[in-house]
Amino acid sequence: MNYKVLSRKYRPQNFNEIIGQPHIVDTLINSISSNRLAHGYLFSGLRGVGKTTTARVLAKTLNCLDLQGGQPCGKCQNCMDIAASRSLDVIELDGASNRGIDEIREIKETVKYPPISGKYKIYIIDEVHMLTKEAFNALLKTLEEPPNNVVFILATTDSHKIPETILSRTLRFDFKKITNKNITRHISKILEKENINFEELALNMIAKKSDGSVRDALSILDRIISYSRDLVSYDIVKESLGIIEDEIYINLLDLIIQSDQNSLILKVKEITDSGYSIENFVGGFNTFLSNGLLFISGYSKEEFLSESVENWFNSKKNIINSIDFMRIIEEIQKFEITSRNLLQPDIALEALFIKLSLMENSIQISDLLLKLDNQTFEDKSKINQNKHVKQINDSTLKAEDLNSKDKIKTVEPKNIELDEIKTVESKNIELDEIKEQFNNYWKSILNLIDEKDKRISSSLHDQKVSINNNLIEIDLGQTDNIYEQKMLNENIDIIENSIYEILKHHLKVKIKVIIKNEEQEKNHPLLDEIKSKFTNSNNS
Missing domain, CATH: 1.20.272.10 (Zinc Finger, Delta Prime; domain 3)
Structure with a gap:
């Protein structure tokens, strides 16, 4: 089969052809030109961003017989052998299938021998993170102090799986995702060489689908060309990839x-x-x-x-x-x-x-805080207004006779409108109204107490309750349950606070109860009758 897929046919053969990694290319060219080579390199990055390609170009550059400005010539025997993957001085291993300690021991044995035709013997280990723990440990010493003519190039997509001891012994390069713009430009050059027409929008869609991987983009392009033959159009790409607009x-x-x-x-x-x-x-x-x-x-x-x-x-x-x-x-x-x-x-x-x-729309925190601030300001205004009204009423009551309602009505408070006073007063429940509708208010009070403590509310249900001035009297009647009286007296604060929350008046609560004593039980007529019958039955 003579056909080569696009990713192999147009694989970069020198540093100038590598796309999207200028920071790595410039560093490697400068290190070669200044003869500052490391004995171990680690290339990490996503799939299809040029790790293995860069490793091969670096190997070709190190063993090229006719370097041209830090670039391999591509014409000498060493360059051609490396490009054809038949060079004996460049050993390429797959870490997934050669992951054991035996393979690493074999490498340790072969590094002793000098290169055959090139200047360096280069070991490229792809997917190096797949090596076992024992294999990594066996590689440590060789990687730290290899012979002068040996260079290790490790490539991985998961650098976090590599031990720190390996990372510290290599010079690390992180490959970036290729931008959509670079991928589109690269694809367009390939299509021009292949004499295939294309639409720019279609190439943009292929670049987006490849997610920064040149190899994925070229694989998609191979599929599209096989489907459409002589035209790469937007509709064909959308249909082939199942892309939704x-x-x-x-x-x-x-x-x-x-x-x-x-x-x-x-x-x-x-x-x-x-x-x-x-x-x-x-x-x-x-x-x-x-x-x-x-x-x-x-x-x-x-x-x-x-x-x-x-x-x-x-x-x-x-x-x-x-x-x-x-x-x-x-x-x-x-x-x-x-x-x-x-x-x-x-x-x-x-x-x-x-x-x-x-799902309901969320509210911005700034809007929420603004609403809270406005509410707080309104509440403070109402409190100040109530205080102002109370002060005015107090001064009016001192100046006039309390029993003269007409005189009170004629007093006009200063700095506040009469309508505002009426509005504030209407919000406070008067004692007279409380007395008239106390039964209804008492139900609301019991409901509130029930939310706080059900024991208290159950003890207060069906009890006689009366109000006299500022005192609410709860009559438990005649009972021998001392615990109920004790429990209510201990929680009198809860009852009074609940009354205040409903009525907005501080009223005192008194628990009234009559405890049965033994004398009353002894004189009870029913008890006397039972005792007499019991006595008669014993005598008989």
Whole structure:
């Protein structure tokens, strides 16, 4: 089979062709030019960002017979052998399949021998984090003090799984995700060389789908070319990758904001019936919400969002805020975790969107604090107003006869309107009114006491209660239950506080009770009759 996939056919062969990693390329070129080479390198980063490619270019550069400005010539025998993966001086191992201590011992034996045709013997260990603990320990000494003509290049996607002892013995380079702009430019150059027409929007979609991985982007491109042959168009890419347009997500989010459950469930059903995978749909919606959260938080970058999406978010800024976005994203992420184990994830998806539509809008903390401040200010104003009215009433009562209602009415308080006085006085319950409707007030008092202590309220139910001036008398009647009287007297504060909360008057409470004594029991006529009958039966 002569055909090579695009990721192999257009693999970079020198440092100039490596894209998206200028900080690493410049460092390696300078270190080679100044002869400041390390004996061990660690390349870490996501898949498809150029770790293994950079390791091969570095190996080619170190063993090139005709370096040109710190770049390999690509024409000498060593360069061609390394490019064809047949060089005996460049040993490339896969850490996943050569992870045991025996393979590392073999490396320790071979490092003793000098390179055959090049200047250095180079060991490239890919996915090095897959090595066992014993294998890492066996590699320590060799990695710390290798022969002068040996260089180790370790590559991994999970650097946190590598022991600290290995990390401290290597020079570490962290590879970044490739930007969508660089991936699009790289793909367009490849398509031009392949004489294939393309649409710029289609390439942007491929770059977004690859998530910063050049290899993933080229794999997707291979699939699209096989499907469309001579044209890479937006419609073909959308159909092939199952990508859902932003307008659909806008409609869904709009229905969630409007709490239109009927239209929302029909829309979700329409999407799932169209053949889109739930995983792609949910992942795309999460990405859309994440972009929206960044946008309304002030993040702005060229081609970050389409113009129509930006306009929609701008129109909804006063309706939905960043907190609402975070709450929706959190619920969708929970669904992503649980949906993998569901037998019918489409039903759970419909339930999820109904739940999202029923969520209430969150309130900003600043708005909440402002409402609290306003409420506090109003409460303080009422308190000051009540104090002012009380002072005026006190001064009026001292100046005039208390029994002369006409004279009191003619007094006009200073600095306050008469209507305001009436409004404040109407909010306070007068004692006369309390006496007239005391039974109704007492029910409210009992309900409040019941919320605080049910023992007290149960003891007060069905008891005779009367009010006289500032004293409320609770008559328990005649009883031999001393505990009930004691319990009420010990909790008299709860009763008085509850009375004040309802009536807004400080009234005293008195518990009245008559305790039965033994003399009364002895003289009870029924008891005497029982005793006489009992005595007669014994005598007989």
